[in-house]
Every structure is written in C-alpha cells, then in structure tokens.
Amino acid sequence: MNKTVLITGVSSGIGRETAVLLAGKGFRVFGTVRKETHGLDGIELVTLDVTDDASVKDAVREITAKAGPIGGLVNNAGYGVIGAVEETSVAEAREQFETNVFGVMRMVNAVLPGMREQGYGRIVNVSSVFGFLPAPYMGIYGASKHAIEGYTETLDHEVRDFGVRALLVEPDATRTNFESAGKATAQNIGAYAVQKARVLEAMQQILKNGTDPREVAIAIHKALTAASPRLRYPVGTGPKLSFMRRFVPAGMFAGSFRKQFRLDEPRPA
Numbered sequence: 001m002n003k004t005v006l007i008t009g010v011s012s013g014i015g016r017e018t019a020v021l022l023a024g025k026g027f028r029v030f031g032t033v034r035k036e037t038h039g040l041d042g043i044e045l046v047t048l049d050v051t052d053d054a055s056v057k058d059a060v061r062e063i064t065a066k067a068g069p070i071g072g073l074v075n076n077a078g079y080g081v082i083g084a085v086e087e088t089s090v091a092e093a094r095e096q097f098e099t100n101v102f103g104v105m106r107m108v109n110a111v112l113p114g115m116r117e118q119g120y121g122r123i124v125n126v127s128s129v130f131g132f133l134p135a136p137y138m139g140i141y142g143a144s145k146h147a148i149e150g151y152t153e154t155l156d157h158e159v160r161d162f163g164v165r166a167l168l169v170e171p172d173a174t175r176t177n178f179e180s181a182g183k184a185t186a187q188n189i190g191a192y193a194v195q196k197a198r199v200l201e202a203m204q205q206i207l208k209n210g211t212d213p214r215e216v217a218i219a220i221h222k223a224l225t226a227a228s229p230r231l232r233y234p235v236g237t238g239p240k241l242s243f244m245r246r247f248v249p250a251g252m253f254a255g256s257f258r259k260q261f262r263l264d265e266p267r268p269a
C-alpha cells in the first residue's frame with residue numbers, strides 16, 4: 001500500500017477532517033487549497049483549482065516530484081447550486097459540472113498513469129445521498145453527483161485489473177461550510193418562491209442537525225484502506241435512505257420524502 005494521499009479542498013469541512021484524520025494515521029497528506037489556509041499542521045498544502053487543467057497538471061507534477069506516485073486520491077472539492085431547475089441557467093449548470101464532475105475527471109486523469117504504473121491506487125470520489133436520491137431545489141447539484149456515481153462505477157470496472165479501485169463515499173447532510181458556500185441561481189421565478197423558501201428552511205434545519213464531518217472522514221479512511229473495499233460507502237442516514245429507496249414502494253417513498261422537505265401535497269395528475 002502506498003500511503004501518499006492527495007485530497008482536494010482541505011480548507012474546510014469534510015476535506016479538512018479527512019486530511020487531519022489521515023495524517024494522524026501515518027499517511028503523507030497533500031491537501032489542495034485555492035487561497036491561503038491556516039491550521040493544518042502536518043498537511044502539505046498545494047494550490048489547485050479543479051476547474052483549471054494547468055493547475056491540476058502542475059500540482060500533480062509537483063507532488064510526484066516530491067513524493068513519487070500517488071497512492072490515494074480523494075476527490076472532495078465541490079459545492080452546490082441552489083434553486084429550482086427551471087431557475088438554473090445552462091451557464092450555472094455548466095459551472096457546477098465544471099467543479100463537481102469535470103474537476104473529478106481532471107484529477108483522475110492526472111493521477112491514473114502513475115497509479116497504473118505502480119500497480120496500485122485508490123480513488124475515492126465524494127458523492128452524496130443526493131447522488132442516488134435527488135432533492136428539490138438542488139437538482140443540478142444532484143445531477144452532478146448522479147454523474148459522479150455512474151462515472152465512478154464505470155471507472156472501477158476499467159481500472160481494477162491495474163490494482164486500482166474507484167469508490168464512492170456518500171455523505172448525508174453534514175455540518176460544514178457547504179450551505180454558506182452554495183451558489184443561489186441568479187434567476188428567481190415567483191411561482192416557486194413560497195415552496196422554495198420552505199424547502200430551504202427544512203434543508204437548513206437538516207444541515208444544522210447533520211452528521212459530524214469526522215464520520216465522513218472515517219468512511220473515506222475505510223475506503224482507502226479496506227482489503228476488499230465496497231463500491232459505495234453511505235454515511236449517516238445514507239444506508240437507511242439507500243435501503244428505503246430500493247425497497248419501499250415508490251409512491252410511498254416519494255410521499256414521505258416530500259413531507260420531509262415540506263413540499264405541498266402533490267396534485268392529482
């Protein structure tokens with residue numbers, strides 16, 4: 001096992017917790033930031049923006065020159081667009097995918113040659129419960145995480161023969177900067193206003209009582225180190241939601257899901 005790990009987005013939240021946890025467990029941790037960040041002793045910080053090809057290539061080159069091939073990549077960097085799907089412009093959706101999806105692809109393409117060459121690698125992509133359970137008013141974010149789910153599953157099939165695994169960690173609502181870092185759509189359509197306000201209030205409450213980011217870090221550590229890793233590591237209420245989604249009748253599930261987000265009773269079609 002190669003204990004050199006690269007984590008994107010360690011300035012706060014899940015990335016920061018994961019960096020601290022892995023460093024404490026003897027990993028050599030390279031963590032990426034976009035601006036000056038303090039309070040991360042024992043983590044080697046690298047400047048990187050996942051939306052920028054050159055920045056990704058330069059950072060991976062710098063790390064491999066220092067530490068040799070990377071053993072683990074944790075694609076954590078991400079944010080959410082907030083608004084109804086009809087309110088979201090194509091430009092806002094493209095920007096969302098540029099970070100949450102193409103950012104992951106850039107990182108993977110940059111580290112894979114080294115992983116294939118050494119015959120070992122673990123890629124952990126941070127998805128979300130919204131990656132299998134899309135929520136109202138975060139539709140494009142959910143679509144980006146669904147894309148990551150499909151992408152990772154295919155990637156895992158393709159790289160296993162090289163000793164590389166691609167895995168998913170699926171956090172539920174987690175107490176981080178995620179909400180404050182979210183980007184509201186520029187367009188607000190009056191018809192959605194009342195319902196959107198109610199849903200966002202419900203989401204705020206869910207996030208406030210959310211999972212400790214350390215729990216997500218523990219799941220990421222498991223994915224990086226398990227002898228026979230699972231493809232998916234749901235966290236917090238994730239396992240229960242994933243089970244219910246599969247086995248509770250669709251109409252019943254949708255009803256209770258809508259209630260949780262304080263959506264109106266659906267009108268008969």
Ligand SMILES: NC(=O)c1ccc[n+]([C@@H]2O[C@H](COP(=O)([O-])OP(=O)(O)OC[C@H]3O[C@@H](n4cnc5c(N)ncnc54)[C@H](OP(=O)(O)O)[C@@H]3O)[C@@H](O)[C@H]2O)c1
Binds near residue numbers: 009010012051077127
């Ligand atoms: N919190 C939740 O409820 C939750 C639930 C499920 C999944 N997730 C996922 O967990 C991951 C981490 O989010 P978090 O909750 O820990 O939120 P967070 O505290 O806002 O952290 C997000 C991190 O991503 C970085 N980042 C954003 N865009 C970037 C870019 N273009 N290039 C490089 N870094 C970038 C941020 O860096 P800056 O400081 O430079 O902005 C920050 O370090 C995300 O993928 C998110 O979708 C979160």
